[in-house]
């Protein structure tokens with residue numbers, strides 16, 4: 128088994144990576160939740176039918192009372208309405224402060240269930256069992272949990288670290304191709320911002336089968352990069368902002384498409400390419416970099432550009448959490464494998480984009 132520990136004062140936790148680990152979910156959960164009686168497993172309408180009874184059975188065998196709560200699959204479930212429904216389900220189940228919430232699903236389930244766990248009864252324990260590539264390499268680690276508001280993406284949320292992340296690469300076998308590749312957008316992001324050799328490694332195998340042959344290495348590399356960043360800056364005031372490479376523009380595309388036209392991974396892929404071109408325009412990014420990035424992005428079947436109006440960009444830039452007053456920090460690449468924050472006037476950014 129590969130494992131990592133995210134070390135944070137008073138809230139350290141392990142990320143465990145192993146094929147078939149889902150079958151040990153009950154025993155491992157019991158080892159970190161010694162006093163819990165009830166476990167609310169939140170899943171979605173695609174993941175639940177495939178994996179929920181397996182996880183619930185293992186949890187019950189470890190002595191927990193289990194309730195499976197299934198939300199509709201898709202980004203539109205990251206909503207205030209769905210959050211309210213989860214609170215009701217938790218309380219009717221009799222969840223107490225010593226009990227726990229398990230997120231069994233992709234980033235949508237993790238973000239929503241995590242925010243519900245962070246806020247119900249002023250906070251209960253939370254375990255991540257990520258089932259998409261994106262959730263395994265990114266959203267299950269680091270404690271950002273959130274819902275979307277009508278105004279924009281992830282606008283109500285918290286930092287709420289899980290007690291444990293249980294990662295079984297075998298669950299990726301049932302992912303639709305497009306969802307697998309969404310996760311690759313965030314994988315490529317890590318190469319872009321922190322590890323040029325990793326980018327080159329990915330560029331040599333832009334194919335699902337070849338990537339799955341190396342999946343434990345890929346999961347470990349990405350989670351290790353995220354671990355180090357989060358340990359340095361849990362609350363997103365400096366270093367962690369680098370993980371937002373491609374996201375200022377990516378969130379604009381998601382919002383403009385009503386969260387249904389473009390997935391998060393597709394939007395981030397196009398957002399990274401646009402940020403690379405912006406970096407060249409500003410004299411920060413090497414001129415050959417956008418072409419190299421676009422080559423990998425398109426080989427993975429992800430979009431290199433998404434149409435967006437000046438108004439749509441303006442809405443997202445105004446709400447970006449890297450903004451202060453009239454300024455925003457944009458994340459640019461000064462080399463493939465190295466990112467820097469650059470403070471810019473929001474208006475100047477918008478003018479450079481269109």
Ligand SMILES: NC(=O)c1ccc[n+]([C@@H]2O[C@H](COP(=O)([O-])OP(=O)(O)OC[C@H]3O[C@@H](n4cnc5c(N)ncnc54)[C@H](O)[C@@H]3O)[C@@H](O)[C@H]2O)c1
Nearest residue numbers: 173200233234235258259261265266271298301302306391
């Ligand atoms: N908190 C963070 O740090 C963070 C980081 C990155 C992304 N996110 C958020 O994550 C969300 C995107 O996550 P996502 O890409 O996992 O999307 P998702 O959760 O919507 O899952 C994508 C689709 O795959 C299905 N699915 C999930 N696992 C499956 C499996 N093993 N087999 C078959 N189908 C499966 C889901 O039902 C869904 O239809 C966005 O809301 C994004 O904002 C959060």
Ligand SMILES: O=C(O)C(=O)C[C@@H](O)[C@H](O)[C@H](O)COP(=O)(O)O
Nearest residue numbers: 265269271280281367370371374448
């Ligand atoms: O963990 C982080 O920090 C990230 O920025 C990871 C991103 O991939 C993720 O999409 C995150 O949810 C974006 O957060 P936000 O603060 O821009 O809403």
Ligand SMILES: [Zn+2]
Nearest residue numbers: 313374391395
């Ligand atoms: Zn992201």
